[in-house]
Amino acid sequence: MHHQHLRAMIRELRAELANAAPVDADLRERIRGMLDEIEGLLEGGGEIAAQQHRQLVERLRESARQFEESHLPLTMAVGRLIDALSAIGI
Numbered sequence: 001m002h003h004q005h006l007r008a009m010i011r012e013l014r015a016e017l018a019n020a021a022p023v024d025a026d027l028r029e030r031i032r033g034m035l036d037e038i039e040g041l042l043e044g045g046g047e048i049a050a051q052q053h054r055q056l057v058e059r060l061r062e063s064a065r066q067f068e069e070s071h072l073p074l075t076m077a078v079g080r081l082i083d084a085l086s087a088i089g090i
Helices: 003-019 025-043 050-067 072-087
Strands: none
Touching (some): 003 025, 025 050, 025 072
């Protein structure tokens, strides 16, 4: 998957996050921080250690679980991003 596609997915997720019904401020900031981290990895060529990859994906999955019931569109966007990152080894 090309980095441009991942960047588009990140933009989509940021838009979903901005438009989501009331979201816990801490959770919103954690997701924003992870998106910033992913964008930084993409800028740096996307090369990360396997352990860092697993931690990032697990943090995204945990955030998705916290949104699952009340914020379905955001949950779906996070899930798509997780799948895309896993497909390219990030």
